[in-house]
Amino acid sequence: MVPLSRDLVVLVVDDNVGMRSIMTAVLRALGFGSIRLADDAIEAQKMILQVKPDLIITDLKMPVLDGVTFVRNLRADESHPFSEVPIIVATGHTEEKHVRACLEAGVDQFIAKPITGRALAERITHALAPDREFIRTGSYNGPRRPLGRAFPMSEGD
Template sequence: MVPLSRDLVVLVIDDNIGMRSIMKAVLRALGFLVIRQANDAVEALKIIPDIKPDLIITDIKMPVIDGVTFVRNLRADESNPFSEVPIIVATGHTEERHVKACLDAGVDQFLAKPITGKALADRITRALSPRRQFIRTGDYNGPLRPVGQSPLGMDAD
């Protein structure tokens, strides 16, 4: 497991203030000191250039721009210096179609709510792996997923 860096800037995007508070508390317990928050993807897109996140954790279901569209749009914008930042989706919407949409959009890791500190630490460690590679193809911009590595936090057989 890669040690988690306290100097990283983490952006949490969720329209639910209670969930943002829980996420912030868990991140603080894991040792993160710089945690920024956005109410939705629109606000996140506005503040990303100023806060320069090293990691983004977002929900899927949000007003105006949902999490999947946010990820897809951020990843597709090659002129944005943060288009390749690691992204974790933390959501209660764990149906296969939601997971697939997130992966297709270029999410690094998927985390089912309710979250635990251990599960979040695991997903962060995986998302920030020094071996992480980012690829751009005609219809996919996101992390290269080696065979046998699951974004769900479980290694495939």
């Protein structure tokens, strides 16, 4: 696993205050010192240029703007300085249609709630891998993935 760094800035986007609190506690336990919180995707969009995140962890289902649309909008704007930032979706909605929507939007990793520290650390390690390639095609903007493999899965998944 890639060592996790205190110097990295993580932006957590979730409309549930309890989930933001849990995510913050888990990220702190993993060694992250700079964690910024957004109540929803609209707030996150406004914060990104100020926060300068190295990683975004977002919920899928949020009012006004859902996580998939948030990711798709960010990825589509090539001129945005953070359009290629690694993104993890953390959600309780793990049906295939939701996973597929996240993949198509350009999400790096997907993690099911309730999260564990180990599973989150693995997803972060994959999302921040030094060999991560980002591609832009006519219909897809996101990380390059090996064919036939959506997300790396851990033993506990």
